[in-house]
Amino acid sequence: MASSEPRPGRLEGKIALITGAGAGIGRASALLFAKEGAQVIATDMNPDLLADMKDLPGILRTEKLNVTNKEDIVNLAKTIDKIDVIFNCAGIVPGGSILEADDATWNLALDINARGAYWVCQALIPIVLKNKGTCSIVNMSSVASSLKGVENRFIYCVSKAALLAVTKSIAADxxxxxxxxxxxxxGTVDTPSWRGRVNSSPDPQKALADFIGRQKMGRVGTADEIAYLALYLASDEASYVTGQDFIIDGGWSM
Incomplete structure (x- = not known):
């Protein structure tokens, strides 16, 4: 006979910080982590995107956080006594080849997509070590990185490749x-960011068709599908997994 006792969530008792939690994959992950028992510190540089989350069960608190500002990150870390999961999900997707690249976009993408994760981990890892605890760090990179060259994503690919190295170095140390x-x-995921890029193109219908046309499954991914992978990596189920790149792209990179 099945037990009537409620089963604990997969992140029960864990405190998780998520950057870029206001929309897309970050938001889906924050809601899923909370549902699975975590106490979530949901952060985003746009606090308006977090307004409807702050009173939800499992959302410990919401915080405005600009990951390009080291002082903001350090100050947030001072308010945290325990951390079990760090999910660096904030990111931007600049387009263009090397010929369209400019230094300002290069710097911004590296700051948000790689340096922000470096600063967050640098600020929070000492808390884990002080408590002699454990922690899962999950970083949102991309197949568009050193894993796969993608047309018109020069700066983006470089920034996400840098993040791959950040992660592996932390894992080794x-x-x-x-x-x-x-x-x-x-790979390509249906998020507000992606929808914005599609809709801002000269021909949105063609852009949408082109995105879907390159997907071997005939569709793009969903934020929830990525969130479930993040949940696995954050949980103790993945306790023997570190330093790895988990491709979730519908077979695009095969």
Whole structure:
């Protein structure tokens, strides 16, 4: 006879910080993590996107956080006594080849997509070590990185390749101290950011058809599908997994 006792969530008792939690994959992950028992610190540089989340069960608190501002990150870390999961999900997707690239966009993309994760981890890892605890770091990279060259994504690919290296270096340095670090590497995912890029193109219908046409499954991914991979990596089910790049792209990179 099945037990009537409620089953604990997969992140029960864990405190998780998520950057870029206001929309897309970050938001889907924040809601899923909370549903699975975590106490979530949901952060985003646009606090308006977090307004409807702050009173939801499992959302410990919402915070405005600009990951390009090291002082903001350090100050947030000072308010955290315990951390079990760090999900660096904030990111931007600039387009263009190397011929369209400019230094301002290069700097911004590297700051948000790579340096922000570096600063967040640098600020929070000492809390884990002080508590002699464990922690799963999940970083949102992309197949568009050193894993796959993608047309008109020069700066984006470089920034996400840098994040792959950030993750693997952290994994190597702290593998014996209870800290795991892994990359999620999606292909094209239906998010507000992606929809914005499609709709801002000269021919949105053609842009949408082109995106779908290159997908071997005939569709793009969903934010929830990526969130479930993040949940696995954040959970103790992945306790023997570190330093890895998890491709979730519908077979695009095959």
């Amino acid at each position: 702290f593998v014996g101290q209870g800290i795991r670090a892994n990359n999620i590497c999606p």
